[in-house]
Amino acid sequence: MKAELISLAKQFRLSVLSDGKFAFSHADGEACILDILRAEAAAREKRAIAERTKQARLPTFKSFEEFDVDFHKCITQEQLNTLEALEWVDQAFNLVLIGPPGTGKTHIALAVGNKAVERGYKVSFATMDTLMHVLKTQEISVKSAARVRWINKCDLVIIDEVGYLPISKTEANLFFSLISQLYENTSVIITSNKGFSAWADLLGDSILATALLDRLTHKCQVLTFKGEGWRLAHRKNIF
Numbered sequence: 001m002k003a004e005l006i007s008l009a010k011q012f013r014l015s016v017l018s019d020g021k022f023a024f025s026h027a028d029g030e031a032c033i034l035d036i037l038r039a040e041a042a043a044r045e046k047r048a049i050a051e052r053t054k055q056a057r058l059p060t061f062k063s064f065e066e067f068d069v070d071f072h073k074c075i076t077q078e079q080l081n082t083l084e085a086l087e088w089v090d091q092a093f094n095l096v097l098i099g100p101p102g103t104g105k106t107h108i109a110l111a112v113g114n115k116a117v118e119r120g121y122k123v124s125f126a127t128m129d130t131l132m133h134v135l136k137t138q139e140i141s142v143k144s145a146a147r148v149r150w151i152n153k154c155d156l157v158i159i160d161e162v163g164y165l166p167i168s169k170t171e172a173n174l175f176f177s178l179i180s181q182l183y184e185n186t187s188v189i190i191t192s193n194k195g196f197s198a199w200a201d202l203l204g205d206s207i208l209a210t211a212l213l214d215r216l217t218h219k220c221q222v223l224t225f226k227g228e229g230w231r232l233a234h235r236k237n238i239f
Contacts, residue, residue, distance in 0.1 A: 062110035099225025
């Protein structure tokens with residue numbers, strides 16, 4: 001008990017307790033202080049998770065348990081377990097999820113994001129369209145500039161819906177610059193409805209696409225999703 005009390009006291013910078021020399025006047029004094037410090041530690045962790053969640057801007061909560069591996073046969077439970085362990089985030093591996101809408105790409109990305117926030121990682125989520133707006137306005141918008149600084153500090157950056165909307169040459173260059181900055185320092189998750197062969201058209205430049213994919217796929221797991229979309233298969237009708 002005393003070792004835990006000293007550890008918590010050091011965490012909260014309570015020098016009177018952290019040196020281990022404080023003499024309790026009552027027999028239950030140590031237990032009482034330990035209960036208080038445990039409660040403080042739990043409260044601080046709860047606040048930290050709430051702040052990381054707010055900064056991550058994850059649009060909704062998704063979990064690995066909710067993912068239907070029987071329906072989405074493109075990924076196994078073992079693969080889900082590996083993604084959930086997050087060891088690949090520590091190694092700055094990337095994850096690219098490719099396939100048509102409704103096949104589970106964003107669910108996986110959000111499940112990873114939510115788990116990472118819970119585990120203490122700094123996370124950023126944005127659709128490609130939102131991300132482009134932030135990058136284009138960082139020089140004139142305080143909020144955009146702050147967001148870019150947060151993205152560059154993150155352990156995990158999730159970019160959703162790459163390829164769903166056309167992008168300009170300027171946006172393509174900004175996207176390349178961001179991926180280059182994050183390269184080998186930050187894990188990136190990308191969901192896209194386009195295979196790599198279509199990225200030259202997406203970016204409007206085959207050389208730029210090759211350079212971007214070279215960085216993105218150097219340390220990367222690519223998962224291809226196929227088949228009918230889950231929402232379409234489980235649609236609900238009024239009548």
